[in-house]
Amino acid sequence: MSKLDQILILDPPCDLKFKGPFTGVVTTNLKLKNPSDRRVCFKVKTTAPRRYCVRPNSGVIEAGATVIISVMLQPFDYDPNEKSKHKFMVQTIFAPPNVSDMDSLWKDAKPDDLMDSKLRCVFELPSENDKVNDVEATKAAPVMNSAKADSTASTVSAPGSMDEQDLKKVLEKCKRQQTEINKLAEENRQLKEDGLRMRKVPRSDHMTSNSTSLLGREASTTSLPSLLVVIAAIFIGFFLGKFIL
Numbered sequence: 001m002s003k004l005d006q007i008l009i010l011d012p013p014c015d016l017k018f019k020g021p022f023t024g025v026v027t028t029n030l031k032l033k034n035p036s037d038r039r040v041c042f043k044v045k046t047t048a049p050r051r052y053c054v055r056p057n058s059g060v061i062e063a064g065a066t067v068i069i070s071v072m073l074q075p076f077d078y079d080p081n082e083k084s085k086h087k088f089m090v091q092t093i094f095a096p097p098n099v100s101d102m103d104s105l106w107k108d109a110k111p112d113d114l115m116d117s118k119l120r121c122v123f124e125l126p127s128e129n130d131k132v133n134d135v136e137a138t139k140a141a142p143v144m145n146s147a148k149a150d151s152t153a154s155t156v157s158a159p160g161s162m163d164e165q166d167l168k169k170v171l172e173k174c175k176r177q178q179t180e181i182n183k184l185a186e187e188n189r190q191l192k193e194d195g196l197r198m199r200k201v202p203r204s205d206h207m208t209s210n211s212t213s214l215l216g217r218e219a220s221t222t223s224l225p226s227l228l229v230v231i232a233a234i235f236i237g238f239f240l241g242k243f244i245l
Helices: 102-108 128-165 167-244
Strands: 009-011 015-019 026-033 040-046 052-055 058-061 066-073 087-094 115-124
Touching (some): 015 026, 026 087, 040 066, 058 066
Antiparallel strands (some): 026 066, 040 058, 052 066, 087 115
């Protein structure tokens, strides 16, 4: 019986590429897709287990589902003249109806039931353009940080210098404003007094004219009875003299 072909679709299908520099952990992703209508168990193996960390390194992929595997290369001293001999293998098997013990499943699996795919590890150093960009970014970062620090320092120092240098100016301005306010208040008070005086003059004239008219009325009222008495006395004297004579 021939060996089964790999049921999973791997992305990338052949090479796992790791891009340096390798002074820190370098991570690349491996995508496993299950296009079948059956559950598939998988296991990821490597020829250099101490150099890599794989998460997850085993599990079950449901029908039609996809799993992302993170392969993390640990830091090391890279020699460009040394070719990488590291390899990975993705081993799979169709999952039975009830999967409880994965270790027993792989231990008891028949070779004819296993499927596998092999991948080669490829190490790449950054290109010259990438190096230039990295160097420029590294140089630009301190300049930007320095500019930020300078702007922060100027922002912090500005209020102190303003307090010391402009305090007298502010006080003088306040004094000038206070003087102007006092002047305006004095002018307002003077205007009020002038208005009161102007109001008093017409009122006194009106009162004088009213008093004169009242006196005239009283004089005319007082002289009218006297005149009537005189006229009455004349008529009485005239009639009495006529009758006596």
